Amino acid sequence: MNMSMKSNRRRGLLVLGLAAAMCSGTLAVAQVAKAASGKQFPWSDASLSPDVRADRVIQEMTLDEKILLLHGQGMPMGAQTDTRSNGGAGYTVAIPRLGIPSIQMADSAYGVTRGAAMGRYSTALPNNLGAASSWDTAMMQTYGELIGTELRDEGYNMTLGGGVNLAREPRDGRTFEYMGEDPLLAGTLDGNVEVGVQSQHIIGDVKHYAINDQESGRMAVNANIDQRAMRETDLRAFGIALQISHAGAVMCSYNRVNGVYACQNSYLLSDVLKGAFGFKGFVLSDWGGTHSTVQASHAGLDQEQPGDYFYGDALKKAVEDGQISQAELNEHVHRVLRSMFAAGLFDDPGKTQVPNVESGYATARQIAEESMVLLKNESHILPLAGVHRIAVIGGHADVGVLSGGGSAQVDPPGGSPVPQKPGKGIFAAFIHQAWMPDSPLRALREALPGTEISFSAGDDVAAAESAASKADVAIVFVYQWEAEGFDLPTLDLAPEQNKLVEGVAAANPRTIVVLETGSPATMPWAEKVQGIVEAWYPGIRGGEALAEILTGKVDPSGKLAITFPRSDADLPHPRLVTPPASSEPQLPPKGKPPVDFMKVLGQGLPAFQTYYDEGLKVGYKWYDAEQKPVLFPFGFGLSYTTFAYSDLRVTGGTATTVNFRLKNTGEQAGTEIAEVYAELPAAAQEPPKRLVGWARVALQPGETKQISIPVDRDRLTIFDVAHKDWELTPGSYSILVGSSSRDLPLTQTLTLP
Ligand code: BGC
Numbered sequence: 001m002n003m004s005m006k007s008n009r010r011r012g013l014l015v016l017g018l019a020a021a022m023c024s025g026t027l028a029v030a031q032v033a034k035a036a037s038g039k040q041f042p043w044s045d046a047s048l049s050p051d052v053r054a055d056r057v058i059q060e061m062t063l064d065e066k067i068l069l070l071h072g073q074g075m076p077m078g079a080q081t082d083t084r085s086n087g088g089a090g091y092t093v094a095i096p097r098l099g100i101p102s103i104q105m106a107d108s109a110y111g112v113t114r115g116a117a118m119g120r121y122s123t124a125l126p127n128n129l130g131a132a133s134s135w136d137t138a139m140m141q142t143y144g145e146l147i148g149t150e151l152r153d154e155g156y157n158m159t160l161g162g163g164v165n166l167a168r169e170p171r172d173g174r175t176f177e178y179m180g181e182d183p184l185l186a187g188t189l190d191g192n193v194e195v196g197v198q199s200q201h202i203i204g205d206v207k208h209y210a211i212n213d214q215e216s217g218r219m220a221v222n223a224n225i226d227q228r229a230m231r232e233t234d235l236r237a238f239g240i241a242l243q244i245s246h247a248g249a250v251m252c253s254y255n256r257v258n259g260v261y262a263c264q265n266s267y268l269l270s271d272v273l274k275g276a277f278g279f280k281g282f283v284l285s286d287w288g289g290t291h292s293t294v295q296a297s298h299a300g301l302d303q304e305q306p307g308d309y310f311y312g313d314a315l316k317k318a319v320e321d322g323q324i325s326q327a328e329l330n331e332h333v334h335r336v337l338r339s340m341f342a343a344g345l346f347d348d349p350g351k352t353q354v355p356n357v358e359s360g361y362a363t364a365r366q367i368a369e370e371s372m373v374l375l376k377n378e379s380h381i382l383p384l385a386g387v388h389r390i391a392v393i394g395g396h397a398d399v400g401v402l403s404g405g406g407s408a409q410v411d412p413p414g415g416s417p418v419p420q421k422p423g424k425g426i427f428a429a430f431i432h433q434a435w436m437p438d439s440p441l442r443a444l445r446e447a448l449p450g451t452e453i454s455f456s457a458g459d460d461v462a463a464a465e466s467a468a469s470k471a472d473v474a475i476v477f478v479y480q481w482e483a484e485g486f487d488l489p490t491l492d493l494a495p496e497q498n499k500l501v502e503g504v505a506a507a508n509p510r511t512i513v514v515l516e517t518g519s520p521a522t523m524p525w526a527e528k529v530q531g532i533v534e535a536w537y538p539g540i541r542g543g544e545a546l547a548e549i550l551t552g553k554v555d556p557s558g559k560l561a562i563t564f565p566r567s568d569a570d571l572p573h574p575r576l577v578t579p580p581a582s583s584e585p586q587l588p589p590k591g592k593p594p595v596d597f598m599k600v601l602g603q604g605l606p607a608f609q610t611y612y613d614e615g616l617k618v619g620y621k622w623y624d625a626e627q628k629p630v631l632f633p634f635g636f637g638l639s640y641t642t643f644a645y646s647d648l649r650v651t652g653g654t655a656t657t658v659n660f661r662l663k664n665t666g667e668q669a670g671t672e673i674a675e676v677y678a679e680l681p682a683a684a685q686e687p688p689k690r691l692v693g694w695a696r697v698a699l700q701p702g703e704t705k706q707i708s709i710p711v712d713r714d715r716l717t718i719f720d721v722a723h724k725d726w727e728l729t730p731g732s733y734s735i736l737v738g739s740s741s742r743d744l745p746l747t748q749t750l751t752l753p
Pocket of ligand 1: 089107160207286287407
């Protein structure tokens with residue numbers, strides 16, 4: 001975050017400069033188009049490989065031109081003073097002499113951000129962890145396609161989305177932006193998002209590499225973690241995402257890993273990413289995450305963002321002095337150009353147009369329907385049927401649904417229907433709680449025209465209790481806001497929200513709770529309510545999707561991509577690790593001149609330590625290993641119908657296939673996510689089990705399907721640090737199949753040599 005750019009000055013400029021901003025956005029795109037369309041060059045032949053084309057360009061480039069591709073030009077963010085920028089978080093300049101287009105980057109985790117600052121609409125999809133609860137690879141491609149399409153419509157050609165950090169610390173304020181706690185699930189889903197993004201000729205990006213697992217002190221923290229744990233957990237998620245998507249870029253993170261900043265960490269960048277993973281794209285630093293020239297270059301950082309403190313004149317000088325070789329410089333340039341060619345930036349520059357709002361709404365709703373997770377449904381309180389009076393209570397359900405904040409924030413079209421509360425920490429002035437204007441109350445009233453539906457805001461608990469007592473069913477909305485830049489001190493909801501649920505449940509036992517959270521929440525009242533639905537931050541059609549789930553028009557099919565523990569005390573680190581004040585960047589007090597925040601970041605902050613001693617035991621692996629009961633396990637989610645598993649048959653050796661039968665034993669159609677886990681031989685010294693496959697299966701009432709899930713060898717291997725390779729431990733493996741990580745009725749053992 002460039003605070004100097006996201007300052008009050010910026011907001012002032014924003015209004016004055018809106019017309020200029022829109023105009024310069026057009027200019028920036030025109031520049032892209034002109035550069036790409038005109039003259040023929042030796043690299044214009046699209047039948048050549050991206051590598052050959054990149055090398056041909058490099059042969060013609062001067063040193064200055066090469067340097068231009070290796071750094072950004074500042075962070076305009078809508079306040080347009082620079083006509084070369086499209087207004088996103090960063091960009092590189094075009095080099096018209098050589099027909100090289102500029103790279104225009106926009107944050108786009110769950111939709112394109114800053115679109116509204118440019119006067120354009122962007123679709124807010126359900127947040128990433130929410131969408132991950134669909135376990136639906138095809139849907140995740142659709143998610144990426146929509147983001148890619150709108151990026152193009154808005155004049156961008158590179159995403160800054162693709163967060164795949166594992167939820168090692170679920171209070172991480174960006175948990176909503178990531179894909180949960182399992183590397184196979186997170187990597188596979190994020191990989192599919194990137195496939196979708198890149199299908200629209202946008203450079204894909206996977207971030208924040210690596211072990212950037214909490215926000216508190218993210219710019220200073222030194223994450224201590226052993227190599228095997230790192231490879232098998234967080235890095236594995238990145239590896240899988242890249243293997244699936246061949247994303248053109250990876251953003252390295254702010255933090256240090258085992259003593260070295262991630263953006264100059266040769267183990268992370270050279271040995272693992274470019275070596276073991278065979279990554280062919282370019283590494284760009286998180287904003288202000290570059291801390292050196294020579295060390296970073298040697299380690300494998302290709303591009304500094306958003307400025308040029310280390311990769312501008314300093315890089316040029318280091319090359320001239322011979323500290324950085326021409327070959328090393330060319331390698332960085334090659335990677336940038338290669339990704340531009342591979343994504344189609346030269347051949348298909350695109351043109352701006354108004355995004356298709358209606359189609360965005362439809363996609364957002366469909367994804368939200370698959371994302372919501374039914375956690376409890378006692379006495380079949382859901383779907384709502386035969387009820388005459390419903391009391392809807394709290395959570396601003398009369399006007400909208402919550403969204404996640406920070407650089408991922410998609411602007412609510414028409415503004416936030418709830419006055420925007422400021423964020424926390426150093427970003428308080430720049431990050432605001434925003435709500436999407438899609439009211440669950442309105443959607444419910446439309447879905448149930450014959451039902452009397454009242455609303456109480458929930459601020460007055462006595463009034464809420466009274467409304468609940470007069471209704472057949474009470475639906476209470478509670479929420480937990482998350483944003484970049486700060487963590488949740490606890491997974492507990494605010495005390496007044498828990499009090500509200502307790503009060504309503506006491507007034508009417510037929511109470512349903514709807515949660516809008518970006519992380520798991522603890523639920524001291526779970527036994528006292530009959531229904532619980534996790535809606536996450538469900539996006540611009542979240543209210544409608546929720547009404548469809550509650551009324552049974554859509555069967556809930558989502559399953560948790562993250563464990564809901566009983567309390568903070570059960571987490572690997574019961575207390576959040578927080579930094580000393582000296583390790584958080586300081587902004588000048590009010591009235592003092594602004595600082596160059598990116599420069600301050602680049603100079604580095606004193607380190608503080610976090611020790612990820614839980615190692616391999618991330619998420620469910622921790623609770624399983626420690627034999628801790630949980631509130632709702634990983635992989636859990638109910639449907640309005642029921643399913644039965646039978647006839648497990650595991651075949652093969654190294655190419656294992658897991659076959660079983662799945663039957664819809666209920667009275668309505670539904671979709672089950674069938675999950676396959678493996679217990680490795682004791683000699684592997686692994687946590688009790690790991691997810692090795694799954695299938696989303698739609699079944700009519702009474703229907704049975706024969707399911708076959710391949711389990712590749714690499715899903716069963718462990719990382720051998722001494723041999724720097726993945727190995728299969730000989731011995732007996734148990735294959736477990738069922739509906740959640742803690743409900744696995746089918747088991748078969750398999751001996752592998
Ligand atoms: C965030 C990145 C984001 C970048 C540009 C950083 O502060 O960590 O995720 O892409 O800003 O906005």
